[in-house]
Amino acid sequence: MCDMCVDHGDGMQWHFNAANYARRLYKIRKESGEATGAEISGLAGFPQADEILELIEALDRGDMDAHESLLREYESKARREMLGQTLTIDEVLRAVEFMYPIARMTCMCRKITEALPDEENQTCIGFGPGLYKWERWPETYHGGIEFLHPDDARELLIELNKQGFAQIMFTMGTPYIGGLCSCQYPGCLAIRERLDYGIKGFWKGHDVARIDPNLCTGCGLCAPRCQFKAMSFDPSRGVAFIDPFRCFGCGLCVSVCESGAITLERREAIPTLANVW
Amino acid sequence: MLPRITIDDAKCKVPLDCGKCLRVCPTQVLNLYCNAPPQKFREIDPSHYRVRGVHLLACSLCMECVKVCPEGAIQVAFGEGG
Numbered sequence: 001m002c003d004m005c006v007d008h009g010d011g012m013q014w015h016f017n018a019a020n021y022a023r024r025l026y027k028i029r030k031e032s033g034e035a036t037g038a039e040i041s042g043l044a045g046f047p048q049a050d051e052i053l054e055l056i057e058a059l060d061r062g063d064m065d066a067h068e069s070l071l072r073e074y075e076s077k078a079r080r081e082m083l084g085q086t087l088t089i090d091e092v093l094r095a096v097e098f099m100y101p102i103a104r105m106t107c108m109c110r111k112i113t114e115a116l117p118d119e120e121n122q123t124c125i126g127f128g129p130g131l132y133k134w135e136r137w138p139e140t141y142h143g144g145i146e147f148l149h150p151d152d153a154r155e156l157l158i159e160l161n162k163q164g165f166a167q168i169m170f171t172m173g174t175p176y177i178g179g180l181c182s183c184q185y186p187g188c189l190a191i192r193e194r195l196d197y198g199i200k201g202f203w204k205g206h207d208v209a210r211i212d213p214n215l216c217t218g219c220g221l222c223a224p225r226c227q228f229k230a231m232s233f234d235p236s237r238g239v240a241f242i243d244p245f246r247c248f249g250c251g252l253c254v255s256v257c258e259s260g261a262i263t264l265e266r267r268e269a270i271p272t273l274a275n276v277w
Numbered sequence: 278m279l280p281r282i283t284i285d286d287a288k289c290k291v292p293l294d295c296g297k298c299l300r301v302c303p304t305q306v307l308n309l310y311c312n313a314p315p316q317k318f319r320e321i322d323p324s325h326y327r328v329r330g331v332h333l334l335a336c337s338l339c340m341e342c343v344k345v346c347p348e349g350a351i352q353v354a355f356g357e358g359g
Binding site: 052135139 | 296329
Protein backbone atom coordinates (compact mmCIF):
# COMPACT_ATOMS: atom_id res chain seq x y z
CA MET A 1 0.00 0.00 0.00
CA CYS A 2 1.41 3.37 -1.05
CA ASP A 3 0.73 5.91 1.73
CA MET A 4 0.78 8.80 -0.74
CA CYS A 5 -2.06 7.14 -2.68
CA VAL A 6 -3.96 6.37 0.52
CA ASP A 7 -3.67 9.96 1.76
CA HIS A 8 -3.89 11.90 -1.50
CA GLY A 9 -5.02 9.52 -4.26
CA ASP A 10 -8.80 9.67 -3.86
CA GLY A 11 -8.95 6.07 -5.04
CA MET A 12 -6.27 6.53 -7.72
CA GLN A 13 -2.51 6.78 -7.78
CA TRP A 14 -1.79 10.18 -6.23
CA HIS A 15 -0.19 11.54 -9.41
CA PHE A 16 -3.41 10.86 -11.36
CA ASN A 17 -5.58 12.80 -8.94
CA ALA A 18 -6.29 16.16 -10.62
CA ALA A 19 -6.87 17.85 -7.24
CA ASN A 20 -3.17 17.45 -6.44
CA TYR A 21 -2.28 19.64 -9.43
CA ALA A 22 -4.70 22.37 -8.41
CA ARG A 23 -2.59 24.44 -6.07
CA ARG A 24 -4.20 27.76 -5.22
CA LEU A 25 -2.73 30.83 -6.84
CA TYR A 26 -3.32 32.94 -3.78
CA LYS A 27 -3.17 32.17 -0.12
CA ILE A 28 -3.35 34.18 3.06
CA ARG A 29 0.15 35.03 4.14
CA LYS A 30 1.25 33.51 7.38
CA GLU A 31 1.87 35.74 10.38
CA SER A 32 5.56 35.10 9.94
CA GLY A 33 5.46 36.67 6.48
CA GLU A 34 6.10 35.34 3.03
CA ALA A 35 8.44 32.42 2.47
CA THR A 36 11.94 33.63 1.72
CA GLY A 37 15.43 32.36 1.26
CA ALA A 38 16.00 28.66 1.22
CA GLU A 39 12.28 28.02 1.56
CA ILE A 40 11.62 29.07 -1.99
CA SER A 41 14.78 27.65 -3.54
CA GLY A 42 14.25 24.77 -5.91
CA LEU A 43 16.23 22.47 -3.64
CA ALA A 44 14.71 23.47 -0.32
CA GLY A 45 12.95 20.14 0.06
CA PHE A 46 16.16 18.13 -0.02
CA PRO A 47 18.57 17.89 2.89
CA GLN A 48 21.20 20.57 2.37
CA ALA A 49 24.99 20.13 2.56
CA ASP A 50 25.03 20.86 6.33
CA GLU A 51 22.40 18.20 6.98
CA ILE A 52 24.16 15.61 4.81
CA LEU A 53 27.45 16.32 6.59
CA GLU A 54 25.76 15.85 9.96
CA LEU A 55 24.51 12.46 8.78
CA ILE A 56 27.94 11.49 7.42
CA GLU A 57 29.63 12.47 10.69
CA ALA A 58 27.14 10.34 12.64
CA LEU A 59 27.86 7.39 10.31
CA ASP A 60 31.61 7.95 10.61
CA ARG A 61 31.62 7.82 14.40
CA GLY A 62 29.23 4.84 14.34
CA ASP A 63 26.44 6.69 16.15
CA MET A 64 23.50 4.79 14.68
CA ASP A 65 20.97 6.40 17.05
CA ALA A 66 21.87 9.85 15.76
CA HIS A 67 21.81 8.52 12.19
CA GLU A 68 18.32 7.05 12.67
CA SER A 69 16.98 10.20 14.26
CA LEU A 70 18.39 12.40 11.45
CA LEU A 71 16.87 10.06 8.85
CA ARG A 72 13.46 10.35 10.51
CA GLU A 73 13.75 14.13 10.67
CA TYR A 74 14.70 14.46 6.96
CA GLU A 75 11.97 12.05 5.89
CA SER A 76 9.23 13.82 7.76
CA LYS A 77 10.39 17.11 6.23
CA ALA A 78 10.31 15.50 2.78
CA ARG A 79 6.79 14.17 3.32
CA ARG A 80 5.64 17.64 4.29
CA GLU A 81 7.43 19.71 1.72
CA MET A 82 8.78 17.80 -1.23
CA LEU A 83 8.21 14.11 -1.72
CA GLY A 84 8.86 12.25 -4.93
CA GLN A 85 7.99 8.95 -6.51
CA THR A 86 9.55 7.12 -9.44
CA LEU A 87 7.24 6.95 -12.46
CA THR A 88 7.36 4.82 -15.58
CA ILE A 89 7.30 6.65 -18.90
CA ASP A 90 3.69 5.49 -19.43
CA GLU A 91 2.69 7.02 -16.09
CA VAL A 92 4.62 10.19 -16.96
CA LEU A 93 2.83 10.60 -20.31
CA ARG A 94 -0.54 10.12 -18.63
CA ALA A 95 0.30 12.60 -15.86
CA VAL A 96 1.10 15.30 -18.46
CA GLU A 97 -2.70 15.48 -19.03
CA PHE A 98 -3.08 17.11 -15.61
CA MET A 99 -0.33 19.72 -15.95
CA TYR A 100 -0.91 23.36 -16.85
CA PRO A 101 1.00 25.44 -17.62
CA ILE A 102 4.11 23.34 -18.36
CA ALA A 103 7.66 24.64 -18.68
CA ARG A 104 11.16 23.33 -19.13
CA MET A 105 13.85 24.60 -16.78
CA THR A 106 17.30 24.08 -15.32
CA CYS A 107 18.04 21.07 -13.13
CA MET A 108 19.15 22.61 -9.84
CA CYS A 109 20.82 19.36 -8.77
CA ARG A 110 23.23 19.10 -11.67
CA LYS A 111 23.90 22.81 -11.39
CA ILE A 112 25.38 22.29 -7.93
CA THR A 113 26.83 18.80 -8.41
CA GLU A 114 28.38 19.29 -11.86
CA ALA A 115 28.28 23.08 -12.42
CA LEU A 116 26.56 22.42 -15.74
CA PRO A 117 25.80 25.62 -17.66
CA ASP A 118 22.06 26.37 -17.79
CA GLU A 119 21.86 25.85 -21.56
CA GLU A 120 23.16 22.25 -21.24
CA ASN A 121 21.04 21.45 -18.25
CA GLN A 122 17.37 21.94 -19.18
CA THR A 123 16.02 18.61 -17.98
CA CYS A 124 13.44 19.62 -15.39
CA ILE A 125 9.74 20.09 -16.01
CA GLY A 126 7.80 22.47 -13.80
CA PHE A 127 4.05 22.98 -13.98
CA GLY A 128 1.01 24.35 -12.28
CA PRO A 129 0.11 27.73 -10.79
CA GLY A 130 3.50 27.99 -9.06
CA LEU A 131 5.02 28.73 -12.46
CA TYR A 132 3.27 32.09 -12.63
CA LYS A 133 5.77 33.25 -10.03
CA TRP A 134 8.83 32.41 -12.07
CA GLU A 135 9.74 36.01 -12.84
CA ARG A 136 9.57 36.86 -9.17
CA TRP A 137 12.12 34.23 -8.20
CA PRO A 138 14.67 34.14 -11.03
CA GLU A 139 17.12 32.11 -8.96
CA THR A 140 14.70 29.22 -8.64
CA TYR A 141 14.18 29.30 -12.39
CA HIS A 142 17.78 30.02 -13.26
CA GLY A 143 18.38 30.58 -16.95
CA GLY A 144 14.69 31.31 -17.49
CA ILE A 145 11.93 28.93 -18.41
CA GLU A 146 10.49 27.76 -21.71
CA PHE A 147 6.75 27.15 -21.76
CA LEU A 148 5.83 23.95 -23.58
CA HIS A 149 2.77 22.65 -25.35
CA PRO A 150 1.76 19.33 -23.71
CA ASP A 151 2.73 17.46 -26.88
CA ASP A 152 6.21 19.02 -26.79
CA ALA A 153 6.49 18.13 -23.11
CA ARG A 154 5.66 14.50 -23.91
CA GLU A 155 8.20 14.45 -26.73
CA LEU A 156 10.90 15.90 -24.46
CA LEU A 157 10.15 13.41 -21.68
CA ILE A 158 10.28 10.47 -24.10
CA GLU A 159 13.65 11.74 -25.35
CA LEU A 160 15.05 12.18 -21.81
CA ASN A 161 13.83 8.69 -20.91
CA LYS A 162 15.50 7.32 -24.03
CA GLN A 163 18.76 9.05 -23.05
CA GLY A 164 18.63 7.19 -19.74
CA PHE A 165 17.14 9.61 -17.21
CA ALA A 166 14.69 8.17 -14.67
CA GLN A 167 11.60 10.32 -14.08
CA ILE A 168 10.62 11.29 -10.53
CA MET A 169 7.44 13.26 -9.75
CA PHE A 170 7.72 15.71 -6.84
CA THR A 171 5.29 17.54 -4.63
CA MET A 172 5.99 21.20 -3.80
CA GLY A 173 4.22 21.45 -0.47
CA THR A 174 2.56 18.02 -0.28
CA PRO A 175 0.09 17.10 -1.72
CA TYR A 176 0.52 19.72 -4.48
CA ILE A 177 2.50 18.33 -7.38
CA GLY A 178 4.81 20.82 -9.04
CA GLY A 179 7.79 19.18 -10.68
CA LEU A 180 8.86 16.26 -12.78
CA CYS A 181 12.60 15.62 -12.63
CA SER A 182 14.71 13.54 -14.96
CA CYS A 183 17.24 11.98 -12.67
CA GLN A 184 20.45 9.96 -12.54
CA TYR A 185 22.99 8.67 -10.05
CA PRO A 186 25.03 10.43 -8.69
CA GLY A 187 24.22 13.85 -10.19
CA CYS A 188 20.67 13.90 -8.83
CA LEU A 189 20.54 14.80 -5.12
CA ALA A 190 17.40 12.76 -4.43
CA ILE A 191 18.79 9.52 -5.88
CA ARG A 192 22.18 10.01 -4.29
CA GLU A 193 20.73 10.74 -0.86
CA ARG A 194 18.45 7.71 -1.09
CA LEU A 195 21.05 5.22 -2.35
CA ASP A 196 24.05 6.44 -0.33
CA TYR A 197 22.35 7.35 2.94
CA GLY A 198 18.88 5.81 2.87
CA ILE A 199 17.07 9.17 2.96
CA LYS A 200 13.59 8.62 1.56
CA GLY A 201 13.11 11.93 -0.24
CA PHE A 202 11.36 9.97 -2.93
CA TRP A 203 9.74 6.57 -3.06
CA LYS A 204 9.95 3.59 -5.36
CA GLY A 205 7.32 3.37 -8.08
CA HIS A 206 4.24 1.21 -8.38
CA ASP A 207 6.00 -1.36 -10.57
CA VAL A 208 8.91 -3.75 -10.21
CA ALA A 209 10.95 -5.09 -13.13
CA ARG A 210 11.28 -8.83 -13.54
CA ILE A 211 13.51 -10.64 -16.00
CA ASP A 212 12.79 -13.94 -17.74
CA PRO A 213 16.27 -15.50 -18.07
CA ASN A 214 14.98 -17.85 -20.78
CA LEU A 215 14.11 -14.91 -23.03
CA CYS A 216 17.18 -12.77 -22.18
CA THR A 217 19.70 -12.81 -25.05
CA GLY A 218 22.46 -11.32 -22.92
CA CYS A 219 22.83 -8.23 -25.13
CA GLY A 220 23.70 -6.18 -22.03
CA LEU A 221 21.87 -3.00 -23.11
CA CYS A 222 19.64 -2.85 -20.02
CA ALA A 223 21.98 -3.06 -17.03
CA PRO A 224 23.95 0.18 -17.57
CA ARG A 225 20.66 2.12 -17.78
CA CYS A 226 19.74 1.35 -14.17
CA GLN A 227 20.19 4.52 -12.05
CA PHE A 228 19.40 2.64 -8.82
CA LYS A 229 22.20 0.03 -8.63
CA ALA A 230 19.61 -2.72 -8.97
CA MET A 231 21.05 -4.41 -12.07
CA SER A 232 24.14 -6.32 -13.06
CA PHE A 233 25.17 -8.82 -15.68
CA ASP A 234 25.59 -12.47 -14.72
CA PRO A 235 28.56 -13.71 -16.77
CA SER A 236 28.10 -17.35 -15.79
CA ARG A 237 24.65 -17.58 -17.35
CA GLY A 238 25.08 -14.75 -19.85
CA VAL A 239 21.94 -12.96 -18.72
CA ALA A 240 21.02 -9.72 -16.98
CA PHE A 241 20.20 -9.76 -13.26
CA ILE A 242 17.66 -7.53 -11.49
CA ASP A 243 17.46 -7.29 -7.69
CA PRO A 244 13.73 -6.74 -7.05
CA PHE A 245 14.42 -5.30 -3.58
CA ARG A 246 16.60 -2.58 -5.11
CA CYS A 247 14.45 -2.00 -8.19
CA PHE A 248 12.61 1.36 -8.24
CA GLY A 249 10.33 0.32 -11.09
CA CYS A 250 11.28 3.15 -13.46
CA GLY A 251 11.22 0.88 -16.52
CA LEU A 252 14.44 2.24 -18.10
CA CYS A 253 15.64 -1.36 -18.57
CA VAL A 254 12.35 -2.50 -20.10
CA SER A 255 12.41 0.11 -22.84
CA VAL A 256 15.69 -1.15 -24.37
CA CYS A 257 14.95 -4.86 -24.10
CA GLU A 258 14.40 -6.10 -27.65
CA SER A 259 13.60 -9.68 -26.71
CA GLY A 260 10.77 -8.81 -24.32
CA ALA A 261 12.60 -10.53 -21.46
CA ILE A 262 11.93 -7.74 -18.94
CA THR A 263 8.42 -6.92 -17.82
CA LEU A 264 6.97 -4.65 -15.14
CA GLU A 265 4.82 -6.18 -12.44
CA ARG A 266 2.64 -4.35 -9.95
CA ARG A 267 4.51 -3.89 -6.67
CA GLU A 268 1.34 -4.28 -4.63
CA ALA A 269 0.72 -7.74 -6.15
CA ILE A 270 4.04 -9.05 -4.76
CA PRO A 271 3.62 -9.70 -1.01
CA THR A 272 7.29 -9.24 -0.10
CA LEU A 273 7.56 -5.98 -2.05
CA ALA A 274 4.13 -4.48 -1.49
CA ASN A 275 5.37 -2.34 1.37
CA VAL A 276 8.87 -1.66 0.07
CA TRP A 277 8.74 1.94 -1.10
CA MET B 278 37.84 8.86 10.02
CA LEU B 279 36.79 11.36 7.34
CA PRO B 280 39.09 13.19 4.97
CA ARG B 281 39.25 16.97 5.39
CA ILE B 282 38.67 18.95 2.21
CA THR B 283 39.52 22.63 2.48
CA ILE B 284 38.72 25.18 -0.19
CA ASP B 285 40.44 28.57 -0.15
CA ASP B 286 37.53 30.80 -1.11
CA ALA B 287 39.88 33.72 -1.69
CA LYS B 288 41.50 31.76 -4.52
CA CYS B 289 38.38 29.97 -5.82
CA LYS B 290 36.38 32.98 -7.02
CA VAL B 291 33.62 31.84 -9.40
CA PRO B 292 33.40 28.04 -9.20
CA LEU B 293 30.06 28.12 -11.05
CA ASP B 294 31.95 29.20 -14.18
CA CYS B 295 34.83 26.73 -13.64
CA GLY B 296 33.46 23.54 -12.12
CA LYS B 297 36.59 21.52 -13.04
CA CYS B 298 36.91 19.96 -9.59
CA LEU B 299 33.23 18.99 -9.47
CA ARG B 300 33.48 17.18 -12.77
CA VAL B 301 36.89 15.53 -12.31
CA CYS B 302 35.96 13.86 -9.01
CA PRO B 303 35.28 10.18 -9.71
CA THR B 304 32.67 9.96 -6.93
CA GLN B 305 31.26 13.53 -7.02
CA VAL B 306 32.30 14.32 -3.47
CA LEU B 307 32.21 18.09 -4.08
CA ASN B 308 29.09 20.23 -4.45
CA LEU B 309 28.42 23.91 -4.91
CA TYR B 310 26.41 25.76 -2.34
CA CYS B 311 25.12 29.28 -2.15
CA ASN B 312 26.07 31.57 0.74
CA ALA B 313 23.30 34.08 0.02
CA PRO B 314 19.53 33.58 0.05
CA PRO B 315 17.49 33.95 -3.15
CA GLN B 316 16.00 37.41 -3.62
CA LYS B 317 12.86 38.57 -5.36
CA PHE B 318 13.36 39.67 -8.98
CA ARG B 319 17.12 39.12 -8.80
CA GLU B 320 19.43 36.30 -9.66
CA ILE B 321 22.11 35.55 -7.11
CA ASP B 322 25.49 36.85 -8.13
CA PRO B 323 27.62 33.86 -9.26
CA SER B 324 30.29 34.91 -6.76
CA HIS B 325 28.01 33.68 -3.96
CA TYR B 326 28.44 30.07 -5.08
CA ARG B 327 31.17 28.19 -3.21
CA VAL B 328 32.68 24.71 -3.44
CA ARG B 329 32.39 22.34 -0.52
CA GLY B 330 33.33 18.73 0.25
CA VAL B 331 30.01 17.03 1.01
CA HIS B 332 30.06 13.28 0.34
CA LEU B 333 33.21 12.74 2.41
CA LEU B 334 32.67 9.00 2.89
CA ALA B 335 32.99 8.64 -0.90
CA CYS B 336 36.37 10.43 -1.11
CA SER B 337 39.12 8.02 -2.14
CA LEU B 338 41.94 10.58 -1.69
CA CYS B 339 42.84 10.39 -5.38
CA MET B 340 43.74 14.11 -5.30
CA GLU B 341 42.41 14.72 -8.80
CA CYS B 342 40.55 17.83 -7.56
CA VAL B 343 43.75 19.21 -6.06
CA LYS B 344 45.60 18.64 -9.35
CA VAL B 345 42.89 20.05 -11.63
CA CYS B 346 42.25 23.29 -9.72
CA PRO B 347 43.80 26.14 -11.78
CA GLU B 348 44.03 28.34 -8.65
CA GLY B 349 45.55 25.76 -6.29
CA ALA B 350 42.62 26.39 -3.94
CA ILE B 351 41.90 22.83 -2.80
CA GLN B 352 43.60 20.88 -0.02
CA VAL B 353 42.74 17.32 0.96
CA ALA B 354 44.09 15.83 4.16
CA PHE B 355 43.54 12.56 6.00
CA GLY B 356 44.58 11.26 9.39
CA GLU B 357 46.15 13.05 12.34
CA GLY B 358 47.72 16.43 11.74
CA GLY B 359 48.28 17.37 8.07
